[in-house]
Amino acid sequence: MEQLDISPKTARLLISCPDKPGIVAGVSQFLFQSGANILDASQHSTDPAEGLFFMRMELEIQEQPGFQQAFQERVATPLQMEWQFSYSHHRKRMAILVSAYDHCMLDLLWRWRSGELQVDIPLVISNHNSLENDCKQLGIPFYYLPVTAATKEEQEAAIVQLLREHQVDFMVLARYMQILSPQFVSLYPHRIINIHHSFLPAFAGARPYQHAYNRGVKLIGATAHYVTDELDEGPIIEQDVARVTHKHAVADLVMLGRDIERHVLTRAVKAHIDDRVMVIGNKTIVF
Amino acid sequence: MEQLDISPKTARLLISCPDKPGIVAGVSQFLFQSGANILDASQHSTDPAEGLFFMRMELEIQEQPGFQQAFQERVATPLQMEWQFSYSHHRKRMAILVSAYDHCMLDLLWRWRSGELQVDIPLVISNHNSLENDCKQLGIPFYYLPVTAATKEEQEAAIVQLLREHQVDFMVLARYMQILSPQFVSLYPHRIINIHHSFLPAFAGARPYQHAYNRGVKLIGATAHYVTDELDEGPIIEQDVARVTHKHAVADLVMLGRDIERHVLTRAVKAHIDDRVMVIGNKTIVF
Amino acid sequence: MEQLDISPKTARLLISCPDKPGIVAGVSQFLFQSGANILDASQHSTDPAEGLFFMRMELEIQEQPGFQQAFQERVATPLQMEWQFSYSHHRKRMAILVSAYDHCMLDLLWRWRSGELQVDIPLVISNHNSLENDCKQLGIPFYYLPVTAATKEEQEAAIVQLLREHQVDFMVLARYMQILSPQFVSLYPHRIINIHHSFLPAFAGARPYQHAYNRGVKLIGATAHYVTDELDEGPIIEQDVARVTHKHAVADLVMLGRDIERHVLTRAVKAHIDDRVMVIGNKTIVF
Amino acid sequence: MEQLDISPKTARLLISCPDKPGIVAGVSQFLFQSGANILDASQHSTDPAEGLFFMRMELEIQEQPGFQQAFQERVATPLQMEWQFSYSHHRKRMAILVSAYDHCMLDLLWRWRSGELQVDIPLVISNHNSLENDCKQLGIPFYYLPVTAATKEEQEAAIVQLLREHQVDFMVLARYMQILSPQFVSLYPHRIINIHHSFLPAFAGARPYQHAYNRGVKLIGATAHYVTDELDEGPIIEQDVARVTHKHAVADLVMLGRDIERHVLTRAVKAHIDDRVMVIGNKTIVF
Structure with a gap:
């Protein structure tokens, strides 16, 4: 006994x-x-x-x-x-889904390695294989699941299988450039955190930095939110902005945005790990 | 001679x-x-x-x-x-158009009185009479031009007449709750500065604080822009935001927003006065 | 009964x-x-x-x-x-002590007039008479008590008398350029709020903007704190900063600093009014 | 030819x-x-x-x-x-000197790898060997030169030798916990960038987060500056701060500070790489 x-x-x-x-x-x-x-x-x-x-x-x-x-x-x-x-000592198990941009994933992994994020990371899943080496060096299993229109459904099933095998509590879309199906989302209500590279609700959808440039805004932003069936419409957990000027081309916005994205995502993930986020309707309470 | x-x-x-x-x-x-x-x-x-x-x-x-x-x-x-x-010693002549909210107008008048705004203010025009006393105490002529659907056209003509009499170079809509006609706007291209109480393009149109509350954003903002025929679509001069939480009711957003509005508007007006703003297409260069 | x-x-x-x-x-x-x-x-x-x-x-x-x-x-x-x-409906009674700079006092009065500060302001006391008119227009009694080295003790006694007559709960030094005696301070423990125009502990003492300029800092700040016997050493309630560059002369720092000073002071005064500040040793808890 | x-x-x-x-x-x-x-x-x-x-x-x-x-x-x-x-295509050669804290060095290496920092990094020198693996994985030579009171002079000579061999243009002290001798500093005037973990001139010297905690400040900061013979007194290139509350213990300040330190250092290094910094007396012009 x-x-x-x-x-x-x-x-x-x-x-x-x-x-x-x-x-x-x-x-x-x-x-x-x-x-x-x-x-x-x-x-x-x-x-x-x-x-x-x-x-x-x-x-x-x-x-x-x-x-x-x-x-x-x-x-x-x-x-x-x-x-x-x-x-608190029961550490949550967090999966990271990522495509080719490394900055959000690397920031999470760094803070995990430094002890700042009190979480276990049993696996990283990607539809590209470019970040495999970064994960391996930190001892984190990396799964390469490329997605085409034809294989999307099948690969989502494979992802679900992996998440279950690794007993994942929640997952982070660290610039994962695939839209998840409603079936998938319904399996993890308020347990999928996405980072969108704009100050929502401005510039929802694709290519927000290009749209921000076209509109001539003086601040760009990023938004971390729980994923729901409505694209870019889920409960917002955290947002932040940075100042830009007419000098910044789209490529500059992308570079500046990387810093905002990773800070916003990190803060949201931390709040989730520490059980600080409660959802009411389509809004969050972040204690 | x-x-x-x-x-x-x-x-x-x-x-x-x-x-x-x-x-x-x-x-x-x-x-x-x-x-x-x-x-x-x-x-x-x-x-x-x-x-x-x-x-x-x-x-x-x-x-x-x-x-x-x-x-x-x-x-x-x-x-x-x-x-x-x-x-630089040829001071521009700035008209202020205002409705019932006093904070933006008072901030401009204060900074004018303190010498921070190097501008002349020959008159304030309002569709309410509640701010007359504030203007009089500072020695600024106040014109009360109430507007109804029936009198809108006629009052706009009266405003144009006043602006001409006072040789106004540009005007500031310091929370002026009337939409100006295209005819009016065309008389002052890139010389009408409006403050919108949201981080445009998010929450364009009416009641932005209510919409921000409903969406559950974590930052609220304000935008100063030149007025064009497209409502809330003119070239953006300045923007800023402030952090909010689930604790803030709509009334709190309105109160917090007052500070953002007046700072954003003041900075935009200062840039215009100092000839720092150039317009290219629907965007600004702010030197 | x-x-x-x-x-x-x-x-x-x-x-x-x-x-x-x-x-x-x-x-x-x-x-x-x-x-x-x-x-x-x-x-x-x-x-x-x-x-x-x-x-x-x-x-x-x-x-x-x-x-x-x-x-x-x-x-x-x-x-x-x-x-x-x-x-909460028992409104505190707040005295303002001020010298010649108007920005901090005017900001407090504005917010009081707009209902943002839920407080009574029974009087303003100044060692200059330049702000009398501003107070009168808002219906607030203004007491002019000029101070010289010879009259300092006597005028402090007059201030105490006024504060008692008006049943003042706490007071705000809104850029009051006189050092209060330990006897005076001991009458109002943690009930005198001062605004210092630097990011303490940097640039304590006189002429902080000049010292900030000389050191070439890239941010200037302001600090609201409770007054104790140690000049500029009391418990800090609130601080904030603004970005500056090599372009800013001392006069520019002074102008920029006005905005920081009044926001920091306002936030500290609000926290005090709402009973959000507790003092532990020489530090504050601001709930 | x-x-x-x-x-x-x-x-x-x-x-x-x-x-x-x-x-x-x-x-x-x-x-x-x-x-x-x-x-x-x-x-x-x-x-x-x-x-x-x-x-x-x-x-x-x-x-x-x-x-x-x-x-x-x-x-x-x-x-x-x-x-x-x-x-611009003549890339500067930057050495990094580091002790045991990894965050500043890793941030620089990441941005170098992503192409954000247009610089060559021929070597990293450390008085600890704990970061060797991180450097090797990125293909950057790592030199372990432990320092004791007895070997300080000799190791400094070894560092100078390495810097010369690698034709280093400037160096970054990315939390390098050794004080460099005046002889060393004089070899690289305005070409050694240090990050100090406080908002200088507040909390110069050792253990700034502990001192910030003790004083009860509401903001903590970091300062990047050129190294001169006067410790923590060189020309400031960049500074920034983050908000803290009574809830933050010293360990929390250290953790929060890591983010400020690396951003401030990165911005200063970028400005130096892009030849945006000019020194006048003990101050900088950052174009």
Whole structure:
């Protein structure tokens, strides 16, 4: 029989429920009685018309049998609560899907190697083979799955197979230039993060830097969002911009944009890893 | 007979012409021979397909008869140049058109009072009378011209009349909530500056803060542009953004947006006053 | 006998105490039993060596007799808690001390007029008389108290007298160019907000823009802090910077700096008004 | 006999001289007669007390014998000019000196690999051996020269030897934790770029993140500067900051700081590579 590790652990509790008095009292009372210490807490109430309450807590807590069942019965059910509980030391498993541009993938891998991203990366999947060497040098399995119109469906099935084999929790499209099918997207709701190289909703679709150049904007941007069936329309997690001038040709925008893309994507991925993102309708709460 | 003031003056020279070798040499040689000293210069060449050259110079120069005619004959004509020359001490005359929101107008008036905006403000025109007192306290004539569907045409004619009487060089729409007719716009090409309360081209049209809220963007912005016949489609002079979160209701976006709007508008107006803006197609060069 | 207003009110509760499990549970349980709804909550624990816990809550609560006494007895005393409770509709009374520069004062007055600053401004005190008219036009009493080396002590006493008469809660030094005596400062601990025109600790003391110019920095900044006996050394509430280049003379830095100063000061004053600032040692927690 | 390549080249011309009328005319006239086209030009005049003129030009020009000698005789000598001329295709040779922190070095190598930095990197020198593998994978020679108090002088001589063998033009201290001797610095005036992990002049010296934490600043920064004999006092090339709060422990500041450090260093290195930096006294002009 395996012995329970009773050293204190850090855990995260996310909840959402109809807003009413007593939620914080109910949750914190239960946690106190369970020996948990609240290290940090953030909450958000939507406007009264919607009437929803969201909270994220970081806890210091010992692993204990029956904790989650008791929470369900004594707190969640009475308050009609949806919730999620996870220990911080249970590292999520993140897949990266990438095409030929390396900057977003490399930034993620670097931060993973440096310990900045507390995540496991069991595999990288690409429809090009140009980044295989970069992955191998860091010891990360690389799968080359080229896609044509004829093989798209079949290759998506192969991707799903790989994600399952590697028990992937969520995936990052680090400039993956293929549109995923609704079937695929439905398997990973709010668990596919894409980086779009514009300040959405401006310049959705293809070639945003060219369109930004044509319009003569004075800032270019990038947007990290969860993928939904509507292209470039999913819940936005993070955005940022950089200043440009008439001096910048399209190629300059592309180069400048690389830095914005990778920072925006990294911040979004970090927030997801740390269970800081909750989705409400087509919007996010980022605690 | 009036005596010519021969103390050194600061002047600005703007030129645009087909790009070819020798332009800087030709212009600077002429200026040197005219006793002018180049205090600052900026230039821009478009890509070879367009092949256009733009330059802005700040000069130290004595007023002298025949200078502009000589420049036309010896420099501008041979180089097929469009150009504009103005002394810095000839202050432009700026009209402000405003509705009920005061923040953009007040910011302009403050900076004018403090000497930050080197411009004359002969009048403010509004379709509301709520800001009359603010203008009067600063000694600026205020004209109240309410607009209804029935009186729109007639009031626009009244505005044109006022602008002419006051010899206005350019005007600023400091949150003026009326759409100007093409006839009006055509009288002041690239001389009407509007502030739109979004990061264009995102959220063009009405109620941009509401739309930004609905989309769940993480940044809101503002855009200053020259007015053209296409609503919110004119050449962009300046843009900026501010970070927002899920905590911000629409009213918060409106409040935060006020600061972005006034800074963006102020920077655009300053650039216009200092003859730093040149228009090429539907884009600007801001030196 | 005055009748108690039982309509729901918004209030803010700030607490600090030794960190231990059960604080949130204890506070929220008490609030729930008192009929209060927690609208928002933020908390912060210092590192274990210090072992302190800080929390700010926004509540919806009816005014009720005995509430504060009960909180003291049942929650604060057992947890060795320092705390502060205030209704949002009890507007703080803010004095502005100013010298000859108008930008910081005018920005505060504008935002007050527009409703952005939920505060009362019973008076402005200045050692110059140049801003009297601006205050009068907004209906704010202006006191001119010129200061010389000989009259400094006496005028400070006059200021204290005025602050008491007007029941001032806190004051803002909106570019007030006089150093306050330790006696004065000790009367208003963490209730005097100063704006220093540099990114502290760089360029403390006089003429920071000149020193920034001499050093050739590429960013200039401003710092809002609580005043303590150590000049420019008090707890920092807010800071920001703006980019500058070799083109900027000292006068340009001064002009650019005006915008940074007023934004930084405004944000600090807002945070103070909303009871978002807690002081720990010589540092602030800004919730 | 080698044949001259007469295809058009891009070149950069930097000049500084006493300010007087006719400089631009003289230079541009000479360039026009030499068949050079001015692609871009920036200039700066210091205030009249100093009376200095600086200019950077990008030219399209054919390689031609005698060009530089003619420029010296006909332009530079009459105008008492210091100047520097270089073809853009002559890539500078950059050495990187690094200790154990990898982020700055890796960022430079990445951008070099992607073509963003138009420079040759003949070698990396380190007093640790931990980054050898990263360099080897990119094909860059790595020299491990550990330093102790006893070997410091000898190892510096070894570094100089390596720099000479590899014909290094300038070097980057990418978090190199050794202080270079005045003798070493004097060999590479304004050709050693250091990144300091604070917003200088704040927190000069060791452990700036700890000091920033202790002071409770709301922004942390980084500074890239040329190395001089005065530690952390050389001419500043670039600076930037990031926002922090009371939530950030020292370790968080270190992590956040990594991003600022590498961006600031990269921008400074780019400016140096592109001959955009001129030094005047202890300050820089960055065109």
